[in-house]
Amino acid sequence: MTDIRSHFHHELSDLEQTLLNVADQAEQMVGMAVDAVCLPDMELAARVVALDNQIDKIYLEVHDRWLTLMARQQPMASDLRMMSVLLHLNTTLERMGDQCVNIAKMAQITYGLPRSERIIAQIREMGDLVRQMIRTGVEALVRRDIDEALLLPAMDEPVDRLNRNMYREVVECGSDPSLLEWAIRMMLVSRALERIGDQVVDIAEQTAFLLTGEMMEFNEDGILGTD
Amino acid sequence: MEMLEKEEEIELTAGRPPAPAPPTERVAVQARDLSVFYGNFQAVKDIDLACIANQITALIGPSGCGKSTVIRSFNRMNDLIPAARVEGQILFDDVDIYGPGVDPVEVRRRVGMVFQKPNPFPKSIYDNVAWGAKVNGFKGDLDGLVEEALRQAVLWDEVKDKLAESGYSLSGGQQQRLCIARAIAVKPEIVLMDEPTSALDPVATLRIEELLQDLKQRYTIIIVTHNMQQAARASDYTAFFNMNSDRAGYLVEYGRTEEIFTKPREQTTEDYITGRFG
Numbered sequence: 001m002t003d004i005r006s007h008f009h010h011e012l013s014d015l016e017q018t019l020l021n022v023a024d025q026a027e028q029m030v031g032m033a034v035d036a037v038c039l040p041d042m043e044l045a046a047r048v049v050a051l052d053n054q055i056d057k058i059y060l061e062v063h064d065r066w067l068t069l070m071a072r073q074q075p076m077a078s079d080l081r082m083m084s085v086l087l088h089l090n091t092t093l094e095r096m097g098d099q100c101v102n103i104a105k106m107a108q109i110t111y112g113l114p115r116s117e118r119i120i121a122q123i124r125e126m127g128d129l130v131r132q133m134i135r136t137g138v139e140a141l142v143r144r145d146i147d148e149a150l151l152l153p154a155m156d157e158p159v160d161r162l163n164r165n166m167y168r169e170v171v172e173c174g175s176d177p178s179l180l181e182w183a184i185r186m187m188l189v190s191r192a193l194e195r196i197g198d199q200v201v202d203i204a205e206q207t208a209f210l211l212t213g214e215m216m217e218f219n220e221d222g223i224l225g226t227d
Numbered sequence: 228m229e230m231l232e233k234e235e236e237i238e239l240t241a242g243r244p245p246a247p248a249p250p251t252e253r254v255a256v257q258a259r260d261l262s263v264f265y266g267n268f269q270a271v272k273d274i275d276l277a278c279i280a281n282q283i284t285a286l287i288g289p290s291g292c293g294k295s296t297v298i299r300s301f302n303r304m305n306d307l308i309p310a311a312r313v314e315g316q317i318l319f320d321d322v323d324i325y326g327p328g329v330d331p332v333e334v335r336r337r338v339g340m341v342f343q344k345p346n347p348f349p350k351s352i353y354d355n356v357a358w359g360a361k362v363n364g365f366k367g368d369l370d371g372l373v374e375e376a377l378r379q380a381v382l383w384d385e386v387k388d389k390l391a392e393s394g395y396s397l398s399g400g401q402q403q404r405l406c407i408a409r410a411i412a413v414k415p416e417i418v419l420m421d422e423p424t425s426a427l428d429p430v431a432t433l434r435i436e437e438l439l440q441d442l443k444q445r446y447t448i449i450i451v452t453h454n455m456q457q458a459a460r461a462s463d464y465t466a467f468f469n470m471n472s473d474r475a476g477y478l479v480e481y482g483r484t485e486e487i488f489t490k491p492r493e494q495t496t497e498d499y500i501t502g503r504f505g
Contacts, residue, residue, distance in 0.1 A: 005502030074456055076488050076500040213490025 010074045010080060014123075015065055019089050020138060021202075022058055025051060026096045027134040030196060033103035034127030038191055040107050048104035055097035062090045070182050081213060085141075092199050092206075097198075099192040106185045106192075113182035123186060125207045126162050126193040129155065133200040141207045143224050150206035153218040156197045163194035229301030255280035255447035256301055256338070256417055261315035263296050263305060270296045271476040276313070276466055278417075283439055283448040285458035285484065289499070293476020294451045297468070298299040298419050301449060302338035303331040314364065319417075336363065339410035345402030347394030347409075352377075352386050355394045356403055359413035361432060378409035378444070381438050400431025411446065420440065420450040422468040424457065432453075455500055459488045467496045 003009055029048050036045035045173050066087055069075070075083050110144035133155045173183040201218055209215050232361040254277045261274040271293035278284045286294040296305065303324060305311040324341050326332045336359070347355050356373045365372065373390070377383040382404040386397070394405055405424060410418055424432040439448055439461050452458050458465050466481040467486070480493045498504060 001498075001503060002504045004504060008502070076455065077491055077497050078457070079501050080489055 002026040003094050005025055005073070008069070008075070009079075011065075011069055011073075011122070012075075012079060012086075014072040015062060015069070015086055018058065018062060018195060019086060019093060020142065021091045022055055022097075023089075023134060023138045025055065026100065027138075029097060030127055030131050030134065030193070033100040033107070034123060034193075036104050036107035037110070037186075038124055040111055040119075040226050042108060042111060045104040048100050052101045055094060055135050059090055059094040065088070075190050078210070081210050085210045088147055089203060091143075091176040092202055094114070096199050099196050102192045103189050106189050110182045110185045114176065114179045115178065115182055116169065116173055116186075119166070119173075119183060119186050122166065122169060123193070124164055126159055129159050129162075130196050130200070132192050132199055133159070137203045137207075138205060141210075144207070145192055146208055146211050149195040149204040149207040150218070152201045155221055157220055159194055159197040163190045171180040229449075235477070242283075244299065252282070253280045255279065256298065256449075257316075257318045257366050258297065258306065259316040259318060261300060261317065263293070263315070264310075264311040264312040264314075265308065269475040271468075272471070272477050274476075274478050276309055276478055276481060278447060278449050279464060281443055282463040283443050283461060284464040284466060285466060286449065286451045286463035286466050287453075287455055287458050288476070289470070289480075291474065291476070292468040294466075294468045295421055296476065298421055298449055298451050299340075301419055301468055303420045304335075304340065305480070306310055307330055312431060324337070325441065328450065332459045336413050337415050338417040338419060339415035340419040340421070341403070341423045342407050345399055345406050347402050347405050350394060351391050352394050352397070352405060353390040356408045356412045359409060363413060376408040376412035379403045379404075379411055379442065381434070381441070382408055398431070400427050400434055403427060403431070403435060407435075407438065407442075417447045417449065420448065422451055422453060430488045432457070455488075459484060459491070466497065467491075467493075469495055469499070 015207060029051050032044045032051075033048045035041055070083060123220075133152060136148060137152055138212060139145070140152075170180070170183040170187055173179045205216055205218055207209065208218075233448070234480060257277040258274045261276075262272050263270045274293075274297055276297070276418060286298060288294050289356060296372075299305050300317055301319075301420060303315060306355065313325050317325060319334070319338070322329065324338075348358060350358065353373055356376050357369050359371060360372055366483075374380060374387075377386060382401060386392075386405075391398070397405060403426075407423075424435050436457065439450070442448060442462075450458075450462065462484045464481065465484045466478045467487065468476050469479045470476045480487065480491060480496045482492070487490075487496065491500065
């Protein structure tokens with residue numbers, strides 16, 4: 001196979017690799033942000049904020065490179081779909097970084113307050129699930145594997161369930177104002193993790209679009225449906 | 228020849244996997260099992276292609292794939308090549324234009340053609356446009372006809388004060404629009420364009436592409452282009468041609484332009500338009 005657009009395809013691969021690296025970084029940031037809350041660890045919280053600044057910088061660079069490629073190379077077919085996916089992925093990863101910062105800020109705000117070990121355990125469980133989702137979502141994209149992408153809605157379901165359950169855990173903390181303040185902040189942490197889970201499902205939908213050319217919404221059963 | 232009135236559901240593929248949703252719009256001209264030979268050499272093989280009325284169909288593909296041969300078959304231009312031979316049919320209003328008793332001159336009046344390089348006659352701008360009507364014995368308002376054709380070709384405002392000047396006095400882009408005006412002045416139903424902008428600068432090219440969008444309201448347009456971006460910008464349907472190991476051109480895939488350039492069904496199409504050649 002001769003590739004007469006090898007320079008363009010090299011650029012496209014390089015852009016994809018840049019974003020895959022950001023996805024790896026986002027996965028690590030989720031772990032650090034959860035640790036910052038659960039240990040708690042203010043140094044880790046500050047590192048999450050610093051790493052998000054890096055992601056924001058890369059976001060702008062990728063956007064510029066994307067615009068240049070689009071204007072100069074005018075991609076077609078699967079290349080065009082890949083460009084669409086990369087634009088979407090860039091935005092999604094930038095927002096995932098922002099959610100990690102939201103979690104880190106909650107760690108800073110709640111530092112020194114009394115805590116519920118049950119809620120801590122639940123936050124840890126959500127963090128582990130979301131990190132696994134990111135790894136699976138990235139792997140599906142790298143392998144161009146729609147079956148693996150289709151795993152994501154089912155993986156997201158326990159994250160959603162834990163997030164819904166967090167309300168009850170917070171109510172349990174009702175008698176102690178300081179504990180309640182901490183617990184209400186943890187609802188926001190839970191919400192941020194739930195949002196990251198949804199964003200990974202979005203990435204899986206983009207992988208499906210790349211492979212099929214059809215834009216689809218994944219439902220809770222993982223069954224494809226046209227949006 | 229009567230115009231085809233009934234809506235006809237057409238098959239857009241050439242012995243390939245079926246198109247997901249074949250259009251049911253009116254077919255203006257249709258190649259059926261078309262093969263063209265130059266002596267012993269088969270230039271194109273078994274082409275089935277139905278061009279939709281009042282739409283722009285772009286024929287794309289690598290050099291030598293037969294797209295110009297196909298477009299020239301639509302108005303019997305290949306008749307002018309001594310060793311050329313055609314098999315199959317070109318149906319225009321349900322009549323095979325290669326059938327017995329069909330006058331090729333009448334075919335070419337109803338199916339006009341614009342060529343790669345602007346080729347105005349060595350005559351005035353006015354006479355270039357009026358020429359076809361005069362040859363056909365037009366007895367009406369010749370001034371009005373010339374003005375109408377030049378307006379449709381979006382050239383009138385630029386030449387209305389110098390109609391007596393030579394067609395050669397115009398720029399390349401203007402000359403090509405003059406040739407388009409000349410083609411449409413005889414009221415064809417179909418306008419064939421064989422790489423009509425390949426000799427023009429980018430601004431003149433975009434003018435022609437804009438013009439095509441106006442012209443398709445009145446005419447069915449079939450355009451051969453080497454410029455895939457032009458096909459993507461300007462056409463409604465795209466037919467991708469390739470050639471076999473014996474160098475006979477064949478139709479790989481035909482469909483809505485947005486489908487061809489975003490999610491082609493055939494890997495061969497995908498490879499060609501993304502620049503990967505086997």
